[in-house]
Amino acid sequence: MKSHASTLLAEVRTFRQNHPDVRYVDLIALDIPGHFYGKRYPIEMLERVAAGSPLKLPQNAVLLGAQGGLFKIGDYCFNDGDPDANRRLVPGTLKPVSWESQPLGQMLMTSDGTDAPIEFEPREVLAKVLERLQHKGIHPVVAFELEFYLFDKTLDNGLPQFARDPLSGDADDQPNLHIERLSRFNGVLDDMAQTAKDQGIDITVITAELGPGQFEINFGHLDDGLRAADWAALFCRSTRGVALKQGYRASFMAKPYLQFPGSGMHVHVSLYDGAGNNVLAAHQQQPLRHAVAGCLELLPHCMPIFSPNHNAFRRLGGTVNAATRASWGFEDRDACVRIPESDPRNLRVEHRLASADANPYLVLAAILVGLEHGLEAKREPIAPLNEDRSSGSDFPLEMLEAVRAMQHQAVLRDKLGAEFVDVYCENKRQDHLAFQQEINAREYRWFL
CATH class of the missing domain: 3.30.590.10 (Glutamine synthetase/guanido kinase, catalytic domain)
Known part of the structure; x- marks a missing residue:
């Protein structure tokens, strides 16, 4: 775990050196319909996450419909308190975004490999099969x-x-x-x-x-x-x-x-x-x-x-x-x-x-x-x-x-x-x- 954090931290620090004008990084993951959701993090906060600080997002973000709405699926979304779930950064995916009007980065995050993976997260489903x-x-x-x-x-x-x-x-x-x-x-x-x-x-x-x-x-x-x-x-x-x-x-x-x-x-x-x-x-x-x-x-x-x-x-x-x-x-x-x-x-x-x-x-x-x-x-x-x-x-x-x-x-x-x-x-x-x-x-x- 310590070696993993060291690798991520080195990746973030190298990115900051190579792209000093980037102030924010989009942390993104794919939901069930195949759309990206996530949060835009200040680069300093991303460095803290890479060093081991928690990265949490609502579990039910994975359940969004094609238009972004939430559906009642069993107890999810409306009877579960909308809990957070841990995510982790995916090493090697921190890259510059060149198509936006301002300098920006992006990096994948996922629940697979965490202590409690989200069973219906698409990347976790594939990870278990592999x-x-x-x-x-x-x-x-x-x-x-x-x-x-x-x-x-x-x-x-x-x-x-x-x-x-x-x-x-x-x-x-x-x-x-x-x-x-x-x-x-x-x-x-x-x-x-x-x-x-x-x-x-x-x-x-x-x-x-x-x-x-x-x-x-x-x-x-x-x-x-x-x-x-x-x-x-x-x-x-x-x-x-x-x-x-x-x-x-x-x-x-x-x-x-x-x-x-x-x-x-x-x-x-x-x-x-x-x-x-x-x-x-x-x-x-x-x-x-x-x-x-x-x-x-x-x-x-x-x-x-x-x-x-x-x-x-x-x-x-x-x-x-x-x-x-x-x-x-x-x-x-x-x-x-x-x-x-x-x-x-x-x-x-x-x-x-x-x-x-x-x-x-x-x-x-x-x-x-x-x-x-x-x-x-x-x-x-x-x-x-x-x-x-x-x-x-x-x-x-x-x-x-x-x-x-x-x-x-x-x-x-x-x-x-x-x-x-x-x-x-x-x-x-x-x-x-x-x-x-x-x-x-x-x-x-x-x-x-």
Whole structure:
């Protein structure tokens, strides 16, 4: 503990030396819907926290709905006195913020690793899954890929407008994969990539995607699943900030346009044993088949995680590379679980179903639980799409059905934690019902 505090204190003091103009640091953590909450600390107070002073925030901040409101979930929020819970600083995450109007820093905090972790905190849920796998001698290597849209900064009666081509000034309304779009939007994309690198994120490939103003940025592979999910969360925050600074809006909304492809969160996962051998590649790849079967079995029960809101369900089906059934295949982007071509050392699964606005900690936790369950159950998967284009099993396509499918699933309750599953499902149910409590213009057109 003393060594841990010394490391944090050295990190804060080095940051102050390198950034003497920074007076405040945002201490942030991800809540259940995938939004950052936290507090802005004076840099002097942060140094005291790093030295061992308590860091406490309301426990129920994790339970905030998509619009920031609190829902009654069991005794939480309204019958528990709204207690504080200990947090700790995440080493290595203190970085400068370059997209704000004033010099600022930010640093991740979490309840995992404290004396009383919050059972339903997303980072703690993933930490417990990774710890259990480690005890079994399984070590994941993970890489995220995130798609997002750029929009014009100004909304039109609340609706998004196509991003303007910086060279021509025209709307980027031609969906394509042309490399020239990377050149035309190079200024904002380069700023996004450099800012992410300044946050410690290993940015690799940048792609102009099919939708107008749509791009994808990939991250490097990491043998630390928590840090991989940290990268995905921090990237979303910095990308939105940079876009506003550059005169755009960036959004990871799953389906901003009905007529164009949605934005997904693709997660590549390999599994290695203590000796560095790829677990999935052993015995003529039989463990790979078992892992795939486990993922597909649990996938219908994880839909509230993979599609965390009403809009995310709009992304499923009807457009390019978005499945409506649980399926798998080799080098097949129509599959939920794709097996990219690779050598045995790098054999991995690519889970493609989650929307870009899903919570990266929970998405990775759900995927790992599926792989773990498959390796334990040792069942054969259904036929891959390469052999049967109609292969696949149904999964829920609306939130309330999805919540019912998740809440009582025994494997998820065991491996993600029953308390988390109950809290998460009720949060999603309440958010969905709150979303319905508004009459929109279409409803008046149809029924007035």
